[in-house]
Amino acid sequence: MKRLSILGSTGSIGVQALEVVRAHPDAFQVVALAAGRRLDLLAEQVREFRPQVVSVGKPEGAQELKEWLRGLPVKICFGEEGLGEVAAYPDAQLILLAVVGAAGLKPALAAVRSGKDLALATKEALVMAGALLTSEATARGAKLLPVDSEHSAIFQCLEGGGRAALKRIILTASGGPLRQYPKERLASVTPEEALNHPTWNMGKKITIDSATLMNKGLEVIEARWLFDIDVKRVDVIVHPQSIVHSLIEYVDGSVLAQLSPPDMRLPILYALSYPDRLEHPFPTLDLLQVGSLTFEAVDRERFPCLEYAYEAVAVGGTAPAALNAANEVAVELFLNREINFAQIPQVIEAGLRGHRSRSGESLQDILAVDREVREELSQTYRDKVRQAS
Amino acid sequence: MKRLSILGSTGSIGVQALEVVRAHPDAFQVVALAAGRRLDLLAEQVREFRPQVVSVGKPEGAQELKEWLRGLPVKICFGEEGLGEVAAYPDAQLILLAVVGAAGLKPALAAVRSGKDLALATKEALVMAGALLTSEATARGAKLLPVDSEHSAIFQCLEGGGRAALKRIILTASGGPLRQYPKERLASVTPEEALNHPTWNMGKKITIDSATLMNKGLEVIEARWLFDIDVKRVDVIVHPQSIVHSLIEYVDGSVLAQLSPPDMRLPILYALSYPDRLEHPFPTLDLLQVGSLTFEAVDRERFPCLEYAYEAVAVGGTAPAALNAANEVAVELFLNREINFAQIPQVIEAGLRGHRSRSGESLQDILAVDREVREELSQTYRDKVRQAS
Numbered sequence: 001m002k003r004l005s006i007l008g009s010t011g012s013i014g015v016q017a018l019e020v021v022r023a024h025p026d027a028f029q030v031v032a033l034a035a036g037r038r039l040d041l042l043a044e045q046v047r048e049f050r051p052q053v054v055s056v057g058k059p060e061g062a063q064e065l066k067e068w069l070r071g072l073p074v075k076i077c078f079g080e081e082g083l084g085e086v087a088a089y090p091d092a093q094l095i096l097l098a099v100v101g102a103a104g105l106k107p108a109l110a111a112v113r114s115g116k117d118l119a120l121a122t123k124e125a126l127v128m129a130g131a132l133l134t135s136e137a138t139a140r141g142a143k144l145l146p147v148d149s150e151h152s153a154i155f156q157c158l159e160g161g162g163r164a165a166l167k168r169i170i171l172t173a174s175g176g177p178l179r180q181y182p183k184e185r186l187a188s189v190t191p192e193e194a195l196n197h198p199t200w201n202m203g204k205k206i207t208i209d210s211a212t213l214m215n216k217g218l219e220v221i222e223a224r225w226l227f228d229i230d231v232k233r234v235d236v237i238v239h240p241q242s243i244v245h246s247l248i249e250y251v252d253g254s255v256l257a258q259l260s261p262p263d264m265r266l267p268i269l270y271a272l273s274y275p276d277r278l279e280h281p282f283p284t285l286d287l288l289q290v291g292s293l294t295f296e297a298v299d300r301e302r303f304p305c306l307e308y309a310y311e312a313v314a315v316g317g318t319a320p321a322a323l324n325a326a327n328e329v330a331v332e333l334f335l336n337r338e339i340n341f342a343q344i345p346q347v348i349e350a351g352l353r354g355h356r357s358r359s360g361e362s363l364q365d366i367l368a369v370d371r372e373v374r375e376e377l378s379q380t381y382r383d384k385v386r387q388a389s
Numbered sequence: 390m391k392r393l394s395i396l397g398s399t400g401s402i403g404v405q406a407l408e409v410v411r412a413h414p415d416a417f418q419v420v421a422l423a424a425g426r427r428l429d430l431l432a433e434q435v436r437e438f439r440p441q442v443v444s445v446g447k448p449e450g451a452q453e454l455k456e457w458l459r460g461l462p463v464k465i466c467f468g469e470e471g472l473g474e475v476a477a478y479p480d481a482q483l484i485l486l487a488v489v490g491a492a493g494l495k496p497a498l499a500a501v502r503s504g505k506d507l508a509l510a511t512k513e514a515l516v517m518a519g520a521l522l523t524s525e526a527t528a529r530g531a532k533l534l535p536v537d538s539e540h541s542a543i544f545q546c547l548e549g550g551g552r553a554a555l556k557r558i559i560l561t562a563s564g565g566p567l568r569q570y571p572k573e574r575l576a577s578v579t580p581e582e583a584l585n586h587p588t589w590n591m592g593k594k595i596t597i598d599s600a601t602l603m604n605k606g607l608e609v610i611e612a613r614w615l616f617d618i619d620v621k622r623v624d625v626i627v628h629p630q631s632i633v634h635s636l637i638e639y640v641d642g643s644v645l646a647q648l649s650p651p652d653m654r655l656p657i658l659y660a661l662s663y664p665d666r667l668e669h670p671f672p673t674l675d676l677l678q679v680g681s682l683t684f685e686a687v688d689r690e691r692f693p694c695l696e697y698a699y700e701a702v703a704v705g706g707t708a709p710a711a712l713n714a715a716n717e718v719a720v721e722l723f724l725n726r727e728i729n730f731a732q733i734p735q736v737i738e739a740g741l742r743g744h745r746s747r748s749g750e751s752l753q754d755i756l757a758v759d760r761e762v763r764e765e766l767s768q769t770y771r772d773k774v775r776q777a778s
Contacts, residue, residue, distance in 0.1 A: 004661065012592040013653060020658045023670050028661060094661065100594050101717050102759055109752065119660035123611040124717075128710040128759065130614030131750045144615060145660040150560045150608055151615055152656035153634035153647035158616070160549020165666035170676070171539045203401040205489050219539055222512045225519030226533060226540055227547070237676055245542035247648070247676075252662070253655050253669040255648040258542035259636070264402060266642050267541035269409045271508035271534040272393065272417060272483065273641070277554035280642040281412050287559070287626055287636075287684040295676040321517040328490050328513075361520045363498065370491055370517065 005032035005089045005116075007107055008098035010041045013121045013147065017096055018045060034086040034107075036099065043068045050074070053089060055082030083107050088114035097122045098147070105129055115140040121147035161248060161256050168249040169223050172239040173298065174199045174262075176211040178341075179240065183302045189341035191334060199242035199262045208331045212344050213298065217309025218327075221320050224313060231313045236306060238296045243285065260285050304345045308352055317359045318369040319352060325373035326351020333381055343381075351377050394421035394478045394505075396496055397487035399430045402510045402536065406485055407434060423475040423496075425488065432457045439463070442478060444471030472496050477503035486511045487536070494518055504529040510536035550637060550645050557638040558612050561628040562687065563588045563651075565600040567730075568629065572691050578730035580723065588631035588651045597720045601733050602687065606698025607716075610709050613702060620702045625695060627685045632674065649674050693734045697741055707747045707758040714762035715740020722770055732770075740766050 004021065008014045014035065021028045030049040035042045036057040046054055046069055053075040056062050062078040069076070077085055087095055087107035095111040096119040097104050104122030109129070111118045113136055120126065126133055126144075137144050146152050177196045178189060194211040195204060202210070209215035220234045242262040249255045260266045265282055300307055305327075312323040330347035333339040339347065351373045358365040393410065397403045403424065410417045419438040424431045425446040435443055435458055442464040445451050451467040458465070466474055476484055476496035484500040485508040486493050493511030498518070500507045502525055509515065515522060515533075526533050535541050566585045567578060583600040584593060591599070598604035605625050613620045631651040638644045649655045654671055689696055694716075701712040719736035722728040728736065740762045747754040 002661065012590070012595075013657065016654045017657045017661070020654050020661060024658075024662075024667055027667055096657075096661065100592060102713060105752075105755070119657075121657075123607050124713050126614045127607050127610045127713045129750065129752065129755050130610065130709070132752060132755070134614050134617075145663055146611075146615055147653075147656055147660045148608060148611065149631075149649075149651070149653065149656045150635040151611060152659055154558055154560075154612065154616060154637055156549075156647045156659065157546075157635075157637045157645035158549055158552055158555070159664075160545075160547055161666070163547055166547070169543055171543075201401070203489060218512050218516050219537060221516045221519065222535075222537065222540060223543065225515045225523050226535055227543060228523075242538075244646075246539040246546075248543055248546045249673070250666050251668045252658055252666040253649055253671060253673040254659060254666070255674050256546035257633075257646045257648060258545045259644040259646060260538075260642055262538070263642075264536075264538065265405045265409050267536055267538045268402065268406045268485075268508075268510075269413075269641055270541055270545065270643060271536045272391065272406070272409060272485065273413075274534055275548075277550070277639050277641040277643070278413055278416055279640045282642060284638070284642040285644050288686055291684060293682040293684075295680060295682075297677055320519070324491060324513050324516045361518065363494075363518065363521060366494070366518050366521070 001029050002027060003029050003031045003091055003093045004096060005086050005092035005094070006030060006096045006098065007034045007083065007086055007104070008036075008100065008122070009033045009045055010035040010038040011098055011100060013098035017098065018049065021049065031091045032086040032089040034083050036103075039065055046072065046074055052091065053077065053086060055086045080106065084110045087111045088116065092116060094119060096147070097125065102128060108133055109136065112137040112140055112142040112144070115142050117143040117145060119145045119147050123148055156254060156256060161250050161254070163227070165251045166227075166229065166248060167233065167251045169227065169229060169234045170247040170249065171216060171219055171223065171234065171236045172242070172244050172246050173213060173216045173236055174210065174242045175238040175240050176213065178211050179238065186302065187340045187342040191337065194334070194341060198240070200264070202264070204335065205328070205331055208334060209327070211341070212305045213303040214305035214309070214327050214344075214348065217306045218324070220306070220309050221313055231310055236298050238298055239293065241290065241293055243290055243293055305348060308345070308348055312352055315357060317357050317361060318355070318365055319357055321366045321369045322355035322357075322373045323348065323352045325370045326377055329374055329377045329381075339381055347377055347381060350380070390418050391416060392418050392420045392480055392482045393485060394475050394481035394483070395419060395485045395487065396423040396472065396475055396493070397425075397489065397511070398422040398434055399424040399427040400487055400489060402487035406487065407438065410438065420480045421475040421478040423472050423488075428454055435461065435463055441480065442466065442475060444475045469495065473499045476500045477505065481505060483508060485536070486514065491517060497522055498525065501526040501529055501531040501533070504531050506532040506534060508534045508536050512537055545643060545645060550639050550643070552616070554640045555616075555618065555637060556622065556640045558616065558618060558623045559636040559638065560605060560608055560612065560623065560625045561631070561633050561635050562602060562605045562625055563599065563631045564627040564629050565602065567600050568627065575691065576729045576731040580726065583723075583730060587629070589653070591653070593724065594717075594720055597723060598716065600730075601694045602692040603694035603698070603716050603733075603737065606695045607713070609695070609698050610702055620699055625687050627687055628682065630679065630682055632679055632682055694737060697734070697737050701741055704746060706750060707744070707754055708741060710755045710758045711744035711746070711762045712737065712741045714759045715766055718763055718766045728770055736766055736770060739769070
C-alpha cells in the first residue's frame, strides 16, 4: 500500500490519477489532497478517498469545504501554506504534483526537500528551476518520476521493463518475399523468388524459412526458451519495413519496442558487447526518411508453418526437434527443386505429425528423432519425385 | 578486450560478426574460428584475425588449410571434434554460434557446459533442445545472448538501455490540433479550435501549449533535467497518432521506444506504481487496429515556440523561467481573446528576450523573474488591446 498525496486533484491529471487509485484499492491510499478550483468535486473526492488533510486555494473555500464535510475526520487548510503542507505531508510516500504552471514550483521544492519521491506532471517546475530541483532531489534522495507521457516513455526505455510484469511478446515478421502472393501462386514460386528477401540480407536457409514464415515459428519456440514464457503469450505480427524488431507488452498496458535499420550487424554488436554498448559506425535509423511503420495480421492460411510451431510446443517432448528436422529437409528439397514451395508445409506437417514422439528430452532422444525424421522424409519425398518423373 | 570464438565464420552472420570485430579492434579479439565451407574465405579470415585455433568440416579441408596457412601459429582441426573444441575453447570468453541448422546443437551444448556465455544465432539449437540448453546454461552460469534481431529486441526492452551509452532522446509530438493549418490561418484560430486536440484529452493550458508546440519546448527543457542530457541531444519529431510516446537512441544505433494508446492514466499508473507494474483495466494497444505509425518533421517556421525553448536553455540562468512566465501570460491572454493565436509566439519572444537575466538560479531569482515578466507582459499587451479597441 503506497500512501499518496495529490496536488491538483480536480484537474485533468488529478482526476485520472484518482481513477487509477480507484482501480487499485489495495495498492494505493490517498492521504492528502489539494485543489485550487472545483470545490464541489474536491468535496466528493474527500468523501470517497478519505484523506487526512486537504488544502484549497482561499480561506473562503476552506470555510465552505468545512461546512460540506462536517463530521469527517479531515484537516482543512488553504493557500500556499496549505499546499506546502500537502506537498510534504509526513505520512505520504509519494507526491503527485499536477497543479497547472508556475504555481507548482514551491510545492515541488517542498516535496523533494522533505525527501519524498515526486511524480511530476507539472513540467513548469522543472522548466523554471531544473538545476535547483534536481540538485535538491539528489541531496535528499528523492526520486523524480515523470508523468508526462513522453518522459515516462524515455524513463521506461532507460529502465527496461524487467520480466516480472511481462504479459506478452510480440514478434514482428517482415512477411518475407511472398507476403503479397496469392495462395494459388505459391506452388510455382522458384527458389530465386523465395530467396529474394525484401528487407534482410541473410543466408539461404533462413531466407527460405522467412518466405514460409517457418522462421517466425522457430522464433516463437526460441522466445519460449530464451524468455521462459508460455508460447500462448508469444504473438506474431507482420511489419513489412523490418524496423521495429519486436515488442513486449506489460501487464499495465505499456509496450516497449526496439527499432533500427534492418542490419544484422547491430544485434551482433549488441550480443558481442553486452552488457556495454559500443559506438556503431554503420547507418542509423532516420524515422523521417522511413516515414511510416505499418502492421498487419499474419495470413495463417497461406502460411501454415507458423501454426506447426505452436503445435510442436503443445505436443512437447521431441516434437520441436521433429519439426526442425522436417523443415531442414523441406528447405533442402525445395532448394534442390525436388519439391515445390507449396509442398514445404506438407513435408513439415508430415514430419511433425508422423514422428514417434519421445517424452524425454535427452540429447540422445533429440538426436535420434532428428535422424529418423530426416531419413524418413528424404526417402518418402525422393521416392515421390522419382515416381513422378 | 573480449576474446571471441566464432562458429560459422564464413556464413552471413559470421562474416558480419567479423565486420563488427574489424570496426572495434580494441574491444574484441578472435581466438577461435570454425567454418564448414568456403575454405578460401576462412583462410583469409585466419590471416586477418589470427585466431589460435580453427576448425573445418572435413580432414581434406584441414589438410588444404594447413598448406595455405603454412608458417602461421594456428592449430587446425576438423569435424565434430574440431567444432566442439572451438565451441568450448578455454581462452574464449564468448562463443558466437552461427552455424546453420541442427548442426549447431552439439556445439551449443559444449559452449554452455563449459560455462561460456553463448551468443546464439543458430535458433535451431534452442528449437530442438530448449529445455536441455537452458537448464545446462543456468547450472553452469552461462548466459544465452540472442543474436536474432527479434530476440535481441525483446532482450533489450527487458534489460533497458541504461544511461551510459545514451546518444539521443527523440520526443514525439502529436503536432497538435493545428498541425495542418497553413501559416496564414493561424492568426484567426479561435480558442475552441486550439482546444480541440486530436489525440489527447488534457487541461486547457497544456492543450494550448500543444497547439503552439510550446509544450514540446517545455518538454525539451524537462528532459534536459530529468535525464541530465544536453538539449542538443534532445530532438523532436511529429508523430500524429500519439502511440509512440518517445524514443531513445544509443551509441550503437539501437533505438528503444515506448508505445501505448494515448491515455494519461497509463503513465500516471506507472509513476504511482514504480518500480512495480500493476494490472491495467483500461484499453490496451492493438497495433493491427492502429495499422500505421507515421513520422514527420516539425515545421519550425509555423511553430517557432519550440526554438525559443532551445534558446532559453542556451541563454541559461533564469531564461527558462522567463520563457515559462511569458508563455503562461500568452496562453491566458489568448484564452481571454486578448491576443490572437499568432501573437502567442510574439509574447513569448518578447518575454524571453526582454527579461533582465540573472545568472543565479536561486528560488528568489527565479520567482523574481517570473513576477517581473508576468507584470511587464500583461501590462504591455493589455495596453495594446486597449489602444486597438
